Protein backbone atom coordinates (compact mmCIF):
# COMPACT_ATOMS: atom_id res chain seq x y z
CA UNK A 1 0.00 0.00 0.00
CA UNK A 2 1.21 3.48 -0.79
CA UNK A 3 0.06 6.71 0.75
CA UNK A 4 -0.17 9.44 -1.84
CA UNK A 5 -0.90 13.14 -1.82
CA UNK A 6 -4.27 13.94 -3.33
CA UNK A 7 -5.65 17.19 -4.62
CA UNK A 8 -4.24 20.21 -2.83
CA UNK A 9 -4.14 23.96 -3.09
CA UNK A 10 -3.06 26.84 -0.92
CA UNK A 11 -3.34 30.59 -0.72
CA UNK A 12 -4.26 33.60 1.35
CA UNK A 13 -7.86 33.70 2.46
CA UNK A 14 -9.88 36.77 3.36
CA UNK A 15 -7.58 39.65 2.59
CA UNK A 16 -9.67 42.63 3.60
CA UNK A 17 -9.08 45.48 1.21
CA UNK A 18 -10.57 48.95 1.30
CA UNK A 19 -9.62 51.03 -1.74
CA UNK A 20 -10.39 54.73 -1.73
CA UNK A 21 -10.36 56.36 -5.16
CA UNK A 22 -9.73 60.04 -4.58
CA UNK A 23 -10.99 62.63 -7.04
CA UNK A 24 -10.33 65.83 -5.15
CA UNK A 25 -12.81 65.97 -2.30
CA UNK A 26 -15.06 63.32 -3.84
CA UNK A 27 -14.07 59.79 -3.01
CA UNK A 28 -15.10 56.41 -4.35
CA UNK A 29 -15.01 53.39 -2.10
CA UNK A 30 -14.45 49.69 -2.82
CA UNK A 31 -14.60 47.23 0.07
CA UNK A 32 -13.55 43.65 -0.71
CA UNK A 33 -12.73 40.36 0.94
CA UNK A 34 -10.30 38.57 -1.40
CA UNK A 35 -9.39 34.89 -1.17
CA UNK A 36 -6.72 33.29 -3.35
CA UNK A 37 -6.01 29.59 -3.86
CA UNK A 38 -3.20 28.34 -6.12
CA UNK A 39 -2.80 24.77 -7.35
CA UNK A 40 -0.06 23.15 -9.41
CA UNK A 41 3.11 21.24 -8.77
CA UNK A 42 3.27 21.43 -5.01
CA UNK A 43 4.39 17.89 -4.33
CA UNK A 44 7.86 18.82 -3.06
CA UNK A 45 6.76 20.98 -0.18
CA UNK A 46 4.24 18.36 0.98
CA UNK A 47 6.67 15.43 0.73
CA UNK A 48 9.98 16.96 1.78
CA UNK A 49 9.35 20.54 2.81
CA UNK A 50 11.17 21.82 -0.25
CA UNK A 51 9.59 25.24 -0.69
CA UNK A 52 11.31 26.18 -3.92
CA UNK A 53 7.96 26.21 -5.72
CA UNK A 54 5.97 27.90 -2.99
CA UNK A 55 5.01 31.51 -3.50
CA UNK A 56 4.30 32.66 0.05
CA UNK A 57 0.69 33.40 0.87
CA UNK A 58 2.03 36.61 2.39
CA UNK A 59 3.13 37.61 -1.12
CA UNK A 60 -0.37 36.93 -2.42
CA UNK A 61 -1.75 39.33 0.18
CA UNK A 62 0.84 41.95 -0.75
CA UNK A 63 -0.07 41.52 -4.41
CA UNK A 64 -3.72 42.28 -3.62
CA UNK A 65 -2.78 45.55 -1.96
CA UNK A 66 -0.14 46.52 -4.53
CA UNK A 67 -2.49 45.81 -7.45
CA UNK A 68 -5.20 47.83 -5.73
CA UNK A 69 -2.82 50.78 -5.75
CA UNK A 70 -1.37 50.22 -9.22
CA UNK A 71 -4.52 49.34 -11.12
CA UNK A 72 -7.33 50.66 -8.94
CA UNK A 73 -10.24 48.37 -8.19
CA UNK A 74 -13.36 48.26 -10.34
CA UNK A 75 -15.75 45.35 -10.66
CA UNK A 76 -14.84 42.35 -8.49
CA UNK A 77 -14.70 40.08 -11.55
CA UNK A 78 -12.14 42.34 -13.25
CA UNK A 79 -9.95 42.57 -10.14
CA UNK A 80 -10.14 38.80 -9.61
CA UNK A 81 -9.16 38.15 -13.23
CA UNK A 82 -6.23 40.53 -12.95
CA UNK A 83 -4.91 38.70 -9.89
CA UNK A 84 -5.57 35.15 -11.07
CA UNK A 85 -3.93 35.72 -14.47
CA UNK A 86 -0.93 37.31 -12.78
CA UNK A 87 -0.21 34.22 -10.66
CA UNK A 88 -0.62 31.80 -13.57
CA UNK A 89 1.49 33.96 -15.89
CA UNK A 90 4.36 34.61 -13.49
CA UNK A 91 4.54 31.28 -11.63
CA UNK A 92 5.36 28.38 -13.93
CA UNK A 93 4.57 25.78 -11.27
CA UNK A 94 1.06 27.19 -10.80
CA UNK A 95 -1.53 25.52 -13.01
CA UNK A 96 -4.62 27.12 -11.64
CA UNK A 97 -5.39 30.20 -9.61
CA UNK A 98 -8.77 30.67 -8.02
CA UNK A 99 -9.58 34.15 -6.78
CA UNK A 100 -12.87 34.64 -4.93
CA UNK A 101 -14.09 38.09 -4.04
CA UNK A 102 -16.82 39.25 -1.70
CA UNK A 103 -17.78 42.86 -2.36
CA UNK A 104 -19.52 44.87 0.33
CA UNK A 105 -21.81 47.59 -0.96
CA UNK A 106 -21.83 51.09 0.49
CA UNK A 107 -24.34 53.83 -0.24
CA UNK A 108 -23.12 57.36 -0.62
CA UNK A 109 -24.05 59.92 2.05
CA UNK A 110 -21.74 62.72 0.94
CA UNK A 111 -18.56 63.36 -1.07
CA UNK A 112 -16.52 61.16 1.27
CA UNK A 113 -19.18 59.64 3.51
CA UNK A 114 -20.82 56.25 3.15
CA UNK A 115 -23.30 53.92 4.85
CA UNK A 116 -22.84 50.21 4.45
CA UNK A 117 -25.79 48.62 2.70
CA UNK A 118 -27.64 45.96 4.59
CA UNK A 119 -29.93 45.59 7.47
CA UNK A 120 -29.53 47.41 10.68
CA UNK A 121 -31.79 46.53 13.56
CA UNK A 122 -34.28 48.86 15.18
CA UNK A 123 -34.81 48.15 18.86
CA UNK A 124 -37.44 49.15 21.43
CA UNK A 125 -37.52 48.39 25.14
CA UNK A 126 -40.30 49.57 27.43
CA UNK A 127 -40.34 49.31 31.20
CA UNK A 128 -43.69 49.74 32.96
CA UNK A 129 -44.27 49.94 36.71
CA UNK A 130 -47.37 51.17 38.64
CA UNK A 131 -45.73 54.58 38.84
CA UNK A 132 -43.84 55.00 35.60
CA UNK A 133 -43.50 54.12 31.95
CA UNK A 134 -40.19 54.31 30.18
CA UNK A 135 -39.68 53.88 26.44
CA UNK A 136 -36.23 53.34 25.00
CA UNK A 137 -35.66 53.13 21.24
CA UNK A 138 -32.44 52.29 19.47
CA UNK A 139 -30.50 50.98 16.53
CA UNK A 140 -27.67 48.49 16.10
CA UNK A 141 -25.49 47.70 13.13
CA UNK A 142 -25.68 51.04 11.33
CA UNK A 143 -22.25 51.06 9.66
CA UNK A 144 -20.89 54.46 8.65
CA UNK A 145 -17.61 55.58 7.13
CA UNK A 146 -15.87 58.85 6.35
CA UNK A 147 -12.87 58.27 4.08
CA UNK A 148 -11.32 61.55 5.22
CA UNK A 149 -12.13 64.55 7.47
CA UNK A 150 -10.82 62.57 10.44
CA UNK A 151 -7.62 63.20 12.40
CA UNK A 152 -6.17 61.72 15.57
CA UNK A 153 -3.18 63.33 17.26
CA UNK A 154 -2.04 64.99 20.44
CA UNK A 155 -2.71 61.86 22.48
CA UNK A 156 -0.70 60.55 25.41
CA UNK A 157 2.53 58.79 24.51
CA UNK A 158 4.14 56.37 26.95
CA UNK A 159 6.81 53.73 26.42
CA UNK A 160 4.30 51.37 24.80
CA UNK A 161 2.79 53.87 22.37
CA UNK A 162 3.59 53.23 18.71
CA UNK A 163 0.49 54.71 17.03
CA UNK A 164 1.53 57.42 14.58
CA UNK A 165 -0.30 60.72 14.66
CA UNK A 166 -2.51 61.28 11.66
CA UNK A 167 -4.26 64.20 10.02
CA UNK A 168 -6.07 62.07 7.46
CA UNK A 169 -7.55 58.72 8.31
CA UNK A 170 -10.64 56.64 7.69
CA UNK A 171 -13.25 56.90 10.43
CA UNK A 172 -15.68 54.00 10.45
CA UNK A 173 -18.08 52.66 13.03
CA UNK A 174 -21.09 50.42 13.53
CA UNK A 175 -23.51 52.55 15.51
CA UNK A 176 -25.08 50.91 18.54
CA UNK A 177 -27.36 53.47 20.17
CA UNK A 178 -30.28 53.66 22.57
CA UNK A 179 -32.26 56.72 23.42
CA UNK A 180 -34.76 57.40 26.18
CA UNK A 181 -38.09 59.06 25.46
CA UNK A 182 -39.61 61.62 27.82
CA UNK A 183 -43.17 60.49 27.21
CA UNK A 184 -45.08 57.38 26.25
CA UNK A 185 -47.12 58.57 23.28
CA UNK A 186 -44.69 59.88 20.65
CA UNK A 187 -44.97 59.30 16.91
CA UNK A 188 -42.51 56.43 17.24
CA UNK A 189 -41.68 55.99 13.57
CA UNK A 190 -41.10 59.68 13.02
CA UNK A 191 -39.00 59.90 16.16
CA UNK A 192 -36.90 56.88 15.21
CA UNK A 193 -36.15 58.05 11.69
CA UNK A 194 -35.50 61.59 12.92
CA UNK A 195 -33.02 60.36 15.49
CA UNK A 196 -31.21 58.14 12.98
CA UNK A 197 -31.05 60.96 10.43
CA UNK A 198 -29.67 63.32 13.08
CA UNK A 199 -27.01 60.82 14.15
CA UNK A 200 -26.03 60.06 10.59
CA UNK A 201 -25.94 63.74 9.65
CA UNK A 202 -23.70 64.53 12.60
CA UNK A 203 -21.32 61.70 11.69
CA UNK A 204 -21.12 62.95 8.10
CA UNK A 205 -20.76 66.64 8.93
CA UNK A 206 -18.43 66.57 11.92
CA UNK A 207 -14.79 67.14 11.05
CA UNK A 208 -13.48 64.64 13.57
CA UNK A 209 -10.46 64.97 15.83
CA UNK A 210 -11.49 61.84 17.74
CA UNK A 211 -14.31 59.34 17.64
CA UNK A 212 -15.16 60.60 21.13
CA UNK A 213 -15.79 64.07 19.66
CA UNK A 214 -17.91 62.54 16.91
CA UNK A 215 -19.92 60.62 19.54
CA UNK A 216 -20.66 63.85 21.40
CA UNK A 217 -21.64 65.56 18.18
CA UNK A 218 -24.01 62.73 17.23
CA UNK A 219 -25.66 62.72 20.65
CA UNK A 220 -25.97 66.50 20.67
CA UNK A 221 -27.57 66.56 17.23
CA UNK A 222 -30.13 63.95 18.26
CA UNK A 223 -31.13 65.79 21.43
CA UNK A 224 -31.27 69.24 19.84
CA UNK A 225 -33.44 68.02 16.95
CA UNK A 226 -35.67 65.64 18.95
CA UNK A 227 -37.32 67.44 21.90
CA UNK A 228 -39.20 64.23 22.79
CA UNK A 229 -35.91 62.58 23.82
CA UNK A 230 -34.16 62.90 27.19
CA UNK A 231 -30.84 61.18 26.61
CA UNK A 232 -28.92 58.94 24.28
CA UNK A 233 -26.35 56.25 24.92
CA UNK A 234 -23.89 55.53 22.09
CA UNK A 235 -21.42 52.66 21.80
CA UNK A 236 -19.19 53.21 18.78
CA UNK A 237 -16.60 50.62 17.77
CA UNK A 238 -13.66 52.25 16.04
CA UNK A 239 -13.46 50.02 12.97
CA UNK A 240 -9.78 50.52 12.25
CA UNK A 241 -8.49 50.81 8.71
CA UNK A 242 -4.73 50.42 8.54
CA UNK A 243 -2.77 52.15 5.83
CA UNK A 244 -0.84 49.51 3.88
CA UNK A 245 2.90 50.15 3.66
CA UNK A 246 3.63 49.79 -0.05
CA UNK A 247 7.13 51.30 0.10
CA UNK A 248 8.76 47.88 -0.33
CA UNK A 249 7.21 47.81 -3.82
CA UNK A 250 8.28 51.38 -4.60
CA UNK A 251 4.64 52.47 -4.42
CA UNK A 252 3.32 55.43 -2.51
CA UNK A 253 0.15 55.03 -0.54
CA UNK A 254 -1.49 58.41 -0.24
CA UNK A 255 -4.40 57.21 1.88
CA UNK A 256 -5.80 55.05 -0.89
CA UNK A 257 -5.20 51.42 0.13
CA UNK A 258 -6.26 50.14 3.55
CA UNK A 259 -6.48 46.91 5.46
CA UNK A 260 -9.92 46.70 7.02
CA UNK A 261 -9.15 45.50 10.54
CA UNK A 262 -11.42 43.05 12.27
CA UNK A 263 -10.32 42.92 15.89
CA UNK A 264 -9.25 44.25 18.25
CA UNK A 265 -11.16 47.48 17.85
CA UNK A 266 -11.47 50.61 19.92
CA UNK A 267 -14.82 50.94 21.64
CA UNK A 268 -15.95 54.45 22.44
CA UNK A 269 -19.01 54.69 24.69
CA UNK A 270 -20.88 57.61 26.15
CA UNK A 271 -24.20 59.01 27.26
CA UNK A 272 -25.34 62.45 26.18
CA UNK A 273 -28.07 63.95 28.36
CA UNK A 274 -30.35 66.95 28.48
CA UNK A 275 -29.77 68.44 31.94
CA UNK A 276 -33.33 69.76 32.47
CA UNK A 277 -35.29 66.52 32.31
CA UNK A 278 -36.35 64.02 34.94
CA UNK A 279 -33.83 61.25 35.51
CA UNK A 280 -34.46 57.75 34.25
CA UNK A 281 -36.55 55.47 36.44
CA UNK A 282 -34.44 52.39 35.66
CA UNK A 283 -30.97 51.62 34.42
CA UNK A 284 -32.37 52.27 31.00
CA UNK A 285 -29.46 51.53 28.69
CA UNK A 286 -28.54 48.10 30.07
Ligand SMILES: O=c1[nH]c(=O)c2[nH]c(=O)[nH]c2[nH]1
Nearest residue numbers: 152163209210211212238266
Ligand atom coordinates in the same frame (compact mmCIF):
# COMPACT_ATOMS: atom_id res chain seq x y z
O1 LIG B 1 -10.77 58.47 17.78
C1 LIG B 1 -9.98 57.78 18.43
N1 LIG B 1 -10.05 57.77 19.79
C2 LIG B 1 -9.21 57.03 20.57
O2 LIG B 1 -9.31 57.05 21.82
C3 LIG B 1 -8.24 56.25 19.91
N2 LIG B 1 -7.26 55.42 20.34
C4 LIG B 1 -6.63 54.94 19.26
O3 LIG B 1 -5.68 54.11 19.27
N3 LIG B 1 -7.18 55.46 18.12
C5 LIG B 1 -8.18 56.28 18.50
N4 LIG B 1 -9.05 57.04 17.79
